[in-house]
Amino acid sequence: MSQQLIQQLVNGLLIGCVYSLIAIGLTLIWGVMNIVNFAHGDFLMLGMFTSFWCYTAFHIDPIFSIPVCGILLFTLGVLIYRFAVSKVMRGPMLAQLVVTFGVSIFLANTAVLLWTPDFRLIDKPLLAGTWNFGTVQISVPKVVASVGSVVVSGALLLFLNRTRTGKAILATEMNRDSALLMGINTDRVNALSFGIGSALVGIAGGFLAMYYYIYPQVGGLFGTISFAIVALGGFGSISGAFIAGILVGLVQTLGGYFFDPAYKYAIVFLLYLLVVWFRPQGLRGW
Amino acid sequence: MAHRFVVSLAALLMLVAAPAARAESPKVIRVGALYPLSGNIASTGLDCRRGAELAVDIINGKYDLDLPLAKEEGLPNLGGAKLELVFADTKGEPKNGLAEVERLITQEHVVAIIGAYQSSVTKTASQATERLKVPFVCSDASSPTLTQRGFKYFFRASPNDASFAKDQIQFLRDMEKVKKKKVETIAILNENTEFGSNVAKEVAKAAQEGGYKVVAEISYTANATDVTSEVGRLIQAKPEVLIHASYITDAILFTKTFKEMGFKPTAILSFAGYIEPAYLPAVKSDGNDIVVRSTFALDLGKKKPLIAKVNELFKKKYGTDMSENAARSFTAPFVLADAINRAKTTESDAVLKALEETNIPGNQVIYPWEGIKFDPKTHQNNLAKGILVQIQKEQYITVWPFDSAAADVTWPLRPWGQK
Numbered sequence: 001m002s003q004q005l006i007q008q009l010v011n012g013l014l015i016g017c018v019y020s021l022i023a024i025g026l027t028l029i030w031g032v033m034n035i036v037n038f039a040h041g042d043f044l045m046l047g048m049f050t051s052f053w054c055y056t057a058f059h060i061d062p063i064f065s066i067p068v069c070g071i072l073l074f075t076l077g078v079l080i081y082r083f084a085v086s087k088v089m090r091g092p093m094l095a096q097l098v099v100t101f102g103v104s105i106f107l108a109n110t111a112v113l114l115w116t117p118d119f120r121l122i123d124k125p126l127l128a129g130t131w132n133f134g135t136v137q138i139s140v141p142k143v144v145a146s147v148g149s150v151v152v153s154g155a156l157l158l159f160l161n162r163t164r165t166g167k168a169i170l171a172t173e174m175n176r177d178s179a180l181l182m183g184i185n186t187d188r189v190n191a192l193s194f195g196i197g198s199a200l201v202g203i204a205g206g207f208l209a210m211y212y213y214i215y216p217q218v219g220g221l222f223g224t225i226s227f228a229i230v231a232l233g234g235f236g237s238i239s240g241a242f243i244a245g246i247l248v249g250l251v252q253t254l255g256g257y258f259f260d261p262a263y264k265y266a267i268v269f270l271l272y273l274l275v276v277w278f279r280p281q282g283l284r285g286w
Numbered sequence: 287m288a289h290r291f292v293v294s295l296a297a298l299l300m301l302v303a304a305p306a307a308r309a310e311s312p313k314v315i316r317v318g319a320l321y322p323l324s325g326n327i328a329s330t331g332l333d334c335r336r337g338a339e340l341a342v343d344i345i346n347g348k349y350d351l352d353l354p355l356a357k358e359e360g361l362p363n364l365g366g367a368k369l370e371l372v373f374a375d376t377k378g379e380p381k382n383g384l385a386e387v388e389r390l391i392t393q394e395h396v397v398a399i400i401g402a403y404q405s406s407v408t409k410t411a412s413q414a415t416e417r418l419k420v421p422f423v424c425s426d427a428s429s430p431t432l433t434q435r436g437f438k439y440f441f442r443a444s445p446n447d448a449s450f451a452k453d454q455i456q457f458l459r460d461m462e463k464v465k466k467k468k469v470e471t472i473a474i475l476n477e478n479t480e481f482g483s484n485v486a487k488e489v490a491k492a493a494q495e496g497g498y499k500v501v502a503e504i505s506y507t508a509n510a511t512d513v514t515s516e517v518g519r520l521i522q523a524k525p526e527v528l529i530h531a532s533y534i535t536d537a538i539l540f541t542k543t544f545k546e547m548g549f550k551p552t553a554i555l556s557f558a559g560y561i562e563p564a565y566l567p568a569v570k571s572d573g574n575d576i577v578v579r580s581t582f583a584l585d586l587g588k589k590k591p592l593i594a595k596v597n598e599l600f601k602k603k604y605g606t607d608m609s610e611n612a613a614r615s616f617t618a619p620f621v622l623a624d625a626i627n628r629a630k631t632t633e634s635d636a637v638l639k640a641l642e643e644t645n646i647p648g649n650q651v652i653y654p655w656e657g658i659k660f661d662p663k664t665h666q667n668n669l670a671k672g673i674l675v676q677i678q679k680e681q682y683i684t685v686w687p688f689d690s691a692a693a694d695v696t697w698p699l700r701p702w703g704q705k
Contacts, residue, residue: 004518007547011514109324117328119538119568130546139546213538213568217326221511249512256515261506262478264515 003135008253010138016249017146018204022222023229023241024153025200031173031236032193035085035096039104041223043198045111047073047205048214052120055209061126063144066206073202074195081194086187111216120214127210145207152203153242156196160238169193173236225265228272234285244283247271313367315632317622318390320401320411321615322378326509327404327534329564330611334403334426335373336604337612341619342369344599352592352650354624361627369623372396376407383411391418397632398423400618403611405429406480412440421625421637425617428558429484433666439634441641443617443658445670447481447531447557450579451488453672454529454555455496457577457686464688467697469552471501473525475516475540477508477532485531485557493529501525508536517543526552532559541569541576545702552698553577555674563609566680573677574705575696580675581653582613583684585692593652610682613652621646621658641665654690 022044029037037043047069054065080103088095131138160166171179172189180186212218229248233240248268256264275283319338322331346368349356360366372394374386383402390396391414399415399422402408408427415422422440424432430448432440461467472493476482486503493500502523506516513536520528528551532540537559544550553575559565560578584607587594596616600608608616625640626632646658648669656669674686676695685695 004522008515008518011512011518015512015514112324112328117324117332119329119534119564121538121568123570130548132548137547142546211542213535213542215329215535217328220326221509225511252512253515253518256506257518261504261513261516261519265507265510 004257007136008257009250010136011142012250012253013246014139014142014146014249015253016246017149018208018245019222019225019229019249020242020245021149021153021204021207022201023226023233023245024156024238025197025204026226027230027233027236027238027241028156028169028193028200029197030230031238032169033085033089033190035089035100036227037194037197038100038223039080039107040197040201040226041219041221042104042107042111043073043077043201043219044205044208044222045214045216045219046076046107047202048209048212048218049111049115049205050202051206051209052122052214055122055125062122062206062210063126066148066203069202069206070199073205074199076202077195077198078191080198081191085194086190089190108216108219115216117216122209122214125210139211141210145210148207149204152200153238156200157238165192169196225268228269232272232275232282234282237282237284240282240284313364314370315361315364315367315626316370316372316394316396317619318387318394318396318399318401319371319373320376320383320386320390320399320407321373321403322407323373323375325377325379327378330403330534330562331375331378333563333609333611334401334615336600337608337615338371338400338619340596340600340603340612341616342371343603345369345619345623349599351595353596353652354620354646354650355627361623363627363630364632369619371400371619376402376404376411378404378407380406380410383407383409384414387411387414388418391415391420396420397626397634398622398637400424400615400622401426403427403615404479404481405432405484408432409480412437415439419634421622421634421641423618423622423625423641425621426611426614427481429480430488431480431484433661433664436663437665439638441621441644441660441665441667443621443667443670444581444614445672446666447485448488449670450557450672451485451492453579453674453686454489455492455498457555457674458498458527459496460686460688461695461697465695465697469498469526471499471524471526473502473504473520473523473528473551474500475502475504475506475520475528475530475532477536478505479508481533481558482508482531489529489531498527506536508533510536510539513539513543514547516540517547517549521547521549528554529556530554530560531557534559534562534564537562537565538568541572545572548702550699550701554699555579560677561610561675561682563606563611566677571680571705572702574680575677575699577674577676577685577695578682579672580610580682580684581655581670581672582608582610583673583675583682583692584608585684586654586673586690588692589690590652590654592649596652617651617653617658620650 050069051062054060229244233244255267321334360368376382405427425443430446476486555577597608629636629640648657675682676685684692
C-alpha cells in the first residue's frame with residue numbers, strides 16, 4: 001500500500017511539472033492580452049511533431065531538439081499574433097474569442113492532412129528506461145521532462161523579474177494603459193508574450209515527445225486540463241499556474257488510485273470548483 | 287421555314303428527353319456510411335472507410351470472387367444499379383451519430399446506413415434510423431445492447447462482445463484442459479463508454495460462470511493523459527490474467543505504462559484497441575504476446591483462399607494489408623446490396639423484409655463464420671464467430687480455436703523488454 005502511495009505521488013509530481021509548463025504558457029498569454037488561446041493544445045501538438053520530425057528526418061534526439069521546438073513555436077506564435085490575433089484585438093469580444101478557436105481547428109486539420117491521423121512514437125530516445133527503487137518504478141524520460149519543465153519555468157520567472165523586457169511584460173500584465181503611458185510598446189509586448197507562451201508549450205511538447213505518443217489530436221485533453229490549471233492558479237498568475245499544475249497532477253493520480261480511475265478527471269474539476277467557490281480569483285490571482 | 291421549325295422542335299425534344307433517358311440507364315443507390323473520420327480515433331475511421339470502399343468496388347465492378355454480387359456489375363435486379371457511399375464524419379461523438387444520420391437521410395437521400403464503428407455512436411445513430419424507418423446494417427460496432435433493443439431497422443452481421451467475452455473465458459478453459467496451463471484470477475480493465483462498460487459486464491458474467499475469481503474491476507476514461515493510477519491498482523490486485531477493453535489511444539498508453547511500472551500478469555487478453563493498425567507501429571515489440579479477440583486474421587487465408595484474394599485487392603488499392611477494422615466494415619455493403627438486389631427496389635420496407643430473409647453462406651464471407659442469417663427478433667447474426675489472435679513477432683497470428691490456429695500460444699507473457 002505505502003509502496004503504491006509513493007509510486008503514485010511520484011507519478012503525480014512527474015506529470016504535474018509538465019502540466020505546469022503547459023499552463024504557464026497559457027496563463028502568460030491570458031495575463032498580458034486577456035485572450036484565451038484555444039489553440040494552446042495544438043501548439044503542444046506542433047511541439048511534439050517538431051521533436052518527432054527532428055528525430056525521424058535528421059536523427060536528432062528529442063533532448064537536443066528542445067531548443068528547436070522552442071524557437072519554431074516562438075516564431076509561429078509571433079506570426080499568428082501578427083496576422084490573426086492582433087487584427088481582432090480591438091474588435092468585438094466575440095471575435096477575440098473565436099480567432100484562436102479558428103487557429104486551433106486549422107492547425108489540427110492541417111496536421112491530419114500533412115501527417116495522417118496515425119500515432120507516432122519516438123522509439124529509441126537517448127534517455128529511456130526506468131529506475132527501480134524497490135517496488136517503486138520511476139521512468140527516466142518522465143524525470144527528464146519534469147526537471148526540464150521546472151528549469152524552463154524558473155528561467156521564465158528570472159527573465160520576467162530581472163530583465164527590462166521581462167519587466168515590461170509584467171507591467172503590461174498589471175495595467176496596459178499605464179504601461180503605454182510609461183512608454184512601453186505594448187503591441188511589441190503582446191507579440192513577445194504570445195511568442196514566449198507558444199515557445200513554452202512547444203518546449204513542453206518536446207519533453208512530452210520523449211515518452212508520449214504523438215498524433216494530430218493529442219493537444220485536446222492537455223489543452224482542457226491546462227485551462228483548468230490556469231483558472232485554478234488564478235488567471236495570469238505564473239506562480240499560481242505552477243503550483244496548480246503540480247496539484248492537478250497529484251490529485252489526478254492519487255484520486256484515481258484511491259477512489260476510482262473513471263472519476264479522476266471529475267475529481268480534478270471538483271477541486272477546481274471548490275477553489276473557485278471559496279477563492280474566485282484562483283489560488284494566486286488578485 | 288416549316289422545315290426549320292421541325293428541326294428545332296426535334297432538337298428541343300432531344301434536349302428535354304436526354305436527362306430522362308440518362309435516368310433510365312443504371313441508377314445510383316446512395317448509402318450513408320458513418321465513421322469517425324476525424325477526432326481521437328480518426329486512424330480507425332479511415333481504415334473502416336477503406337474496407338467499405340473496397341466492398342463497393344467489388345459490388346459495382348466485375349470480380350471473380352465468391353462474394354455476393356461480385357461476378358456481376360452492380361445490382362442485376364435493378365438494371366445494374368451501382369452503389370455509392372456517402373461518407374459522414376461522426377468525430378467519434380454520439381451526438382454527431384444522430385445528427386449525421388438525419389442529415390444523410392433527409393438531405394442526401396440515402397436509402398440505408400452502414401457504420402459507425404463505435405458502439406456509443408451506433409446507438410444514437412440507430413435511434414435515428416429507427417425513427418426515420420431506414421435500414422441500418424452494422425458490421426463493426428460490438429456492444430451487445432445494440433441488438434438487445436429489438437429494433438426493427440437495425441441489423442448486425444458481426445459478433446458482439448457477449449460472444450467475444452465467452453470466447454476469452456473459453457480460451458482460458460481450453461488452455462487449462464488442452465495445454466494444462468491453469469489460471470484462477472482475472473482483472474477486468476475497461477474504458478467507460480458503451481463499448482467498454484458492456485464488455486466488462488459480459489466478461490464478469492462469463493468469468494463467474496467459468497469459475498474464475500475477478501480480483502479487480504477498473505474502469506477509466508479512454509481519453510486520458512496518464513494512466514499510472516489505473517496500473518497502480520492492477521499491480522496491487524495481482525491478477526494472473528488481465529482482460530482489457532480499450533480503444534486505440536488508451537491501448538498504446540497502457541502498454542507503455544505496463545512496461546514502465548513493471549506490471550506483468552501471466553497473460554493479457556484484449557479487445558479492439560490492440561488490433562488497430564496504429565497500435566503495433568506505436569508500441570512495436572512491446573505488443574508481443576498480447577492476445578486480442580478478432581473476427582479476421584490474414585493467416586486464415588491458408589484455409590480460406592477468398593481471404594487471401596480480397597487482401598490482394600486491398601493491398602493493390604491501399605498499399606497495406608487488410609486490418610481487422612477494414613475487414614469488418616467490408617461486410618456491411620455486401621449484406622445490404624444483397625438485400626436490395628433481392629428486394630428489387632430501394633423502398634425501405636421491402637429492403638427490410640429482404641434483410642430479414644438474408645441467407646449468405648459461410649463460403650461467401652471473409653471470416654471463419656458459418657454464414658449470415660439474422661435472428662428474427664434481435665437481428666443479430668448468430669452464425670458469426672470470433673477468433674483469438676496473438677501478437678507474435680509483431681504480427682497478428684490466429685491461436686484459438688486451437689483447430690484453426692496458425693501457431694502455438696506463447697504462454698506466459700514474457701518480461702517487458704525481452705520480447
